[in-house]
Amino acid sequence: MTEQEAVEQGIAELASEAFVVGFPLVFDLEQVGRFTHEGLGAVPPTPFNAFGHARTLAGPETTFVSVNNDTLYSIAQLDLSIGPVRLTVPAVGDRYYVLQFVDAWTNNFAYVGTRATGSAAGEFLLVPPGWEGEQADDDPTVIRFPTRVGTVVGRWAVAGEDDLPAVHALQDATALTPTLETFAPPAGIPEVAAGPTEALTFFERLRVWSREFPPADHDRDALATYEPIGLTGATPIAELPEGVRDALEEGYAVGKQALESSLHTTVPTTGGWQVNLHVFDYNTDFFEVGALDSRGWQLTDPTTRYARRAGAALGGLWGNHGYEAAYFPTYVDAAGEQLSGARVYRLRLSPTPPVHAFWSLTMYDVPHFFLVTNPIGRYSIGDRTPGIVYDDDGGLTITISATRPDDAKAAANWLPAPEGEFRPLLRLYAPGPAVLEGSYRLAPIERTDSIDSADSIDSIDSIDSIEDSITDEETR
Template sequence: MSTFDTDAQATLAENQDLAAAARAAVLFTLPLYEMSRMRSATSARRDSAGHFAGGSPESTCRWANQWVHTREPLGPRNREVVTPNNDTLYSSTWLDLAHGPLLLDVPSMPGRYFVLGLLDFYTNPFAYIGTRTTGNDGEVFLLHGPDWDGTVPDGVQTIVCPTDSTWLIGRILVDGADDVAQVVALQDRLKLRPLPGSGARVPSLIDAGMQPGDRPGDTTLFVRVVNRALAECPLPAEAADDLAYIAICGIGPGLDADALSHQQHGAIERALTEALDELSGALPSALGGGWALPVAVSDSFGTRYRERAQVALNYIGALGIEEAMYVIADRDAADAPLDGRMQYLLHFLPEGLPQTDAFWSITMYDKTTRMLVENPLQRYSIGDRTQGLSYDSDGGLRIAISAEEPVDPALRSNWLPAPSAGFYLALRLYVPRAPHLSLTFAYPPVERQ
């Protein structure tokens, strides 16, 4: 074998190693990029006095430790978060715990479902405050980062956050337009304040490092954002070896995105393109009838990096399955992609309605944008609280799904409008019961008519 052949084989092996490391790096860090983007998109741009973070609307700075509330259920015009729900009002804040702990005051919410879910910067839903876990009585909670070691005030529950930058997403159930004002009043009673004597700031000025519209196609920006996040967020113990492996492609804490070699840049660019295409693809119909469970996390994804990346790209902000299950259909029972130009039927038998301790709903989304769909009824979901549904004489429920109004008069009140294009459905189960958690529940097939 010539020296040229030996060198060529060594170069090929090196390129293959680099490509494999780039793929591993992208799958590992894509959630960090998406969390950085969501921090930019959903953090407050103005403080309570109206001052822009960073002094201008063009700045990448944001206000952390400040609530951002939605004051009505989300609709098609809301574009910040993919696959949003239409059942609750959101109350969101990005916590900056790097300077000290925060106290969180939660009001009493008798008889009303709510949850304040906490996600670390790796998208792990590690803790909950709310109906299921802490009850509906008003309480005070101490939230602190991984390195704080201090005295907790009496009568205060403590939650340790694995990363100093933590996303707190609150959902408070709203029952129709007449109920919105009551929920808004509850939102206004959610308070964040510094632990006395600590250095915590409310609000806290942070630099998100990017704008909401920055998608992960700019390779240099991607590497810059994730390298910064890796430096700021303690690495989960199980990921130490993975971090050492992906460093060969220029991704890691303290590495310079502007110093990428041509080979590193190309490998990451290809890995990003391939991963985004792969992770946006069709879901396996693992539950039968067109249904799948893309989010099957409890409190941590662990080393399931591909699953974590797919959830971050498509369902970021999702809660763990004990709190909420998101059962998705983007194909029908015959495994054909769902298309609003066709007509579909979901038939829940009387003994086959979803079983939850809170509520359930089925929401319609455009397949391309992953957003809610404009329609003449302004109906974006159907569930156990939807007024005016027509149930079968035996107690079953049939839901018609199409872009055009159903011809059958009996189904018109049960119509979930679809776009005249590809779509998907999300069946949300808040506090699901055992048949769902054990994956033994029989979901009705999405049948094309």
């Protein structure tokens, strides 16, 4: 290997690391910009510092990773370059809702809602980094943003079509009001036009946006290691030497492949389910109202934190902490084979998930994690699904297949699947202690089109014991 080749290999290795470290920022801000110009599914395009409200539940037209079909969204992109903004929320009664606050690096740093602040009406003052305003005792609760631009993701539980008008009224009563008079528009996100390749576009956005939206102090140290290869400096990526740009292309490809494969391999599984309540625990610096500043909810190991953060952004951007909503995805059946619409499956939940709010199982395609068009317009099934039929013991048996079951009970409890590969995701809103402590166990999804049903049911205990030993080994 020549000296030049060694240099370029070193640059490629650093670039692959930089891709993982910087992916959440770039991906997040791309979606923020997309939201203000295009909207998100049923949420219309909305300018900064205003809520956009979905009036209908998400469907296959909502091309956003792992979008939920349980709630109506109210989403706002905040740009506090205009100064503090006042948030007003209405009284909601016994309805579950949450307003989740996410910074530009995808840190969940505050929560307002049923779990965090209760069901009463309230006001909050959203302030930019470095704000030094004075606050009286009777002033609204201050929520400090780590970055000038941030996202508020609101979710409102909906009991059905008849419940929509009541939720619409709550959405309309949720308001953002600037506190300073100004004719200047929000500064927004610096425009970075698409470059000649996907890789060079990514690294130019990382260069520009990381300078505009600095991360936590210890993350700045990580970014500083990429300055020698031009990823955080003042020189545009397009003006770097050709050999450097070629190495960046190589590093981008390696980092991207590693990130995509990590979604399948980095999380311990139980019964085929990826069981990790801490996938969004990479925030270790910013804790405002509703966010738990507890070491039990903080991932501090830098060797895994950046990879976890990038995987969370790719597989579930703007997902909640586990104590607000627990997420359990799976790609495989009880035999460890990839789930596919070419087969028929059964999932038995007995007991059903213990939650303080509600739970649901949502179907997504692979690899995009989008909702899937189906003949009955059902994208998720859960404890609020009309017409489901429970088992005699109070459990629920769900049929998962691309074709509608002939049996009436199976059809009532049918979660339609695409014809190709798929990934269901179980969501538990306000999960109960048994979930948070790890004592609640999920049975595997079983294939039923080629195995004896009775034998399959009897095999769950032995499968669980095997999974116990595997999981113990993986997590030691």
